[in-house]
Amino acid sequence: MSNLLQNGLVVAGFGRHVMVETDAGERIICHPRGKKNTAVVGDRIKWLATQDEGTIEKLEPRKNLFYRQDEIRTKSFAANLDQILILIAAEPEFSESQLSRALIAAEAEHITPIIALNKSDLVGPYAKAWKRLQPYKAMGYDLVSLNLKVKTDEQTQLLKSLLQGKTTLVLGPSGAGKSTLINAVVPNATVFTQEISQALNSGKHTTTSTTWYWVDEAKTTALIDSPGFQEFGLNHIDAMHLASYMPDFKVHVPNCKFYNCTHLHEPGCGVLAAMKISEKQYENDGARRIISLERYRIYSSLFAELSEVRY
Ligand SMILES: Nc1nc2c(ncn2[C@@H]2O[C@H](COP(=O)(O)OP(=O)(O)OP(=O)(O)O)[C@@H](O)[C@H]2O)c(=O)[nH]1
Ligand SMILES: [Mg+2]
Ligand SMILES: [Zn+2]
Missing domain, CATH: 3.40.50.300 (P-loop containing nucleotide triphosphate hydrolases)
Known part of the structure; x- marks a missing residue:
């Protein structure tokens, strides 16, 4: 047993515990120090050996x-x-x-x-x-x-x-x-x-x-x-940023008259203008510029969901 900090990679997570792969390729269970387990799969960590397991001592900075x-x-x-x-x-x-x-x-x-x-x-x-x-x-x-x-x-x-x-x-x-x-x-x-x-x-x-x-x-x-997901909450995303994360919307945003356009009802909205033009008219312009009705529905309901006042 050593009291030296060692490098590890989190290879599995279950509840508060994680499985860590050591530099030597061994796998051990590590427990978080303190109440909250912040280590997730893909995290590089420093860990400390205990009896036959380990504790997480430090999280390396994340790329994402x-x-x-x-x-x-x-x-x-x-x-x-x-x-x-x-x-x-x-x-x-x-x-x-x-x-x-x-x-x-x-x-x-x-x-x-x-x-x-x-x-x-x-x-x-x-x-x-x-x-x-x-x-x-x-x-x-x-x-x-x-x-x-x-x-x-x-x-x-x-x-x-x-x-x-x-x-x-x-x-x-x-x-x-x-x-x-x-x-x-x-x-x-x-x-x-x-x-x-x-x-x-x-x-x-x-x-x-x-x-x-x-x-x-x-x-x-x-x-x-990863386990299959049913619900995918986006509460961490600002409704005003949504369009910039949707490539089909993003190309039209520069045409909006107002810099803080929600693309829901504003006059001079580039997104709404694009919605009005039929696919046929866009043929020469490339399919990239089409916003499907379903995508617009998804955008507007997400926008409403993310702009609800939360207490
Ligand atoms: N017909 C068909 N069945 C497939 C194909 N690929 C996988 N399956 C079957 O689909 C079922 C589900 O596959 P899994 O790999 O367990 O699905 P999963 O995405 O890991 O599901 P969760 O772990 O529940 O999130 C299994 O019965 C597979 O045999 C395929 O190309 N065609
Ligand atoms: Mg599976
Ligand atoms: Zn707009």
């Missing part, structure tokens, strides 16, 4: 922190991310509002999102879902198609090129295939998942804790599995 926030609490997903792979599927049918919220939260933290649509084998629902995602492609997001049930060289290559050398959080609703993706890319993922569910005494199929996986032995590429 991806989180959601509702009226009651703040829920952190992970820290120090390079990108977020938003995984949705043909089934269960995804919510465009939840997708937009995840994209806005990523933009607010300057983390690049990629949208992946899984289960292309479910032909009918897949075609419908793919169509719903076209506006997101048009506003500049990378959109990829997956069928994680099968393993093809082409798909392995695609995933490799998307993930290599980066730390990627895999995010999405329950049942989209996040854990399936991790298992397809990480050689011994199932083993580690079992270790963790043993430590937690659970053993359910659905993911209950956020977990870090190294993809390669050199430890240059990492994937983070």
Whole structure:
């Protein structure tokens, strides 16, 4: 037992405890000092060994922190991310509002999102879902198609090129295939998942804790599995900043007459003007400049939600 501070990386979090990977590659449970556990997956920390476990002594500064926030609490997903792979599927049918919220939260933290649509084998629902995602492609997001049930060289290559050398959080609703993706890319993922569910005494199929996986032995590429989310609160975001986190809105904002335009009712609003012009008229101008009705609905209801007076 040593009383020296050691470096560690948080690789899993459950409640107030975290699993820390040491420089030597060992994994130990660490407990927070004091009441609040502020360490999340992806955090670099300094820890101190106790009997067979450890205590968290210091958090290193973060590059970013991806989180959601509702009226009651703040829920952190992970820290120090390079990108977020938003995984949705043909089934269960995804919510465009939840997708937009995840994209806005990523933009607010300057983390690049990629949208992946899984289960292309479910032909009918897949075609419908793919169509719903076209506006997101048009506003500049990378959109990829997956069928994680099968393993093809082409798909392995695609995933490799998307993930290599980066730390990627895999995010999405329950049942989209996040854990399936991790298992397809990480050689011994199932083993580690079992270790963790043993430590937690659970053993359910659905993911209950956020977990870090190294993809390669050199430890240059990492994937983070996360539990499926239902609600994505954006209470930490200022309603007046929303449009700047929505690329389809952002391009029109410079045309607004008032600098503090809400894009809800103002005269001379660039966003509202863009809404009035039909897709046909925009054809020559590029699809990028279209705001879909659904996105405008999402914006206005989010705006109302975030501008409510909170006590
Ligand atoms: N048809 C089809 N099923 C798939 C595909 N990929 C994954 N699945 C299935 O979808 C189900 C859910 O997959 P998971 O990987 O557990 O989903 P998850 O996103 O980790 O779900 P949570 O842990 O609950 O958040 C499993 O039964 C998978 O076998 C696919 O490409 N096509
Ligand atoms: Mg899972
Ligand atoms: Zn405006």
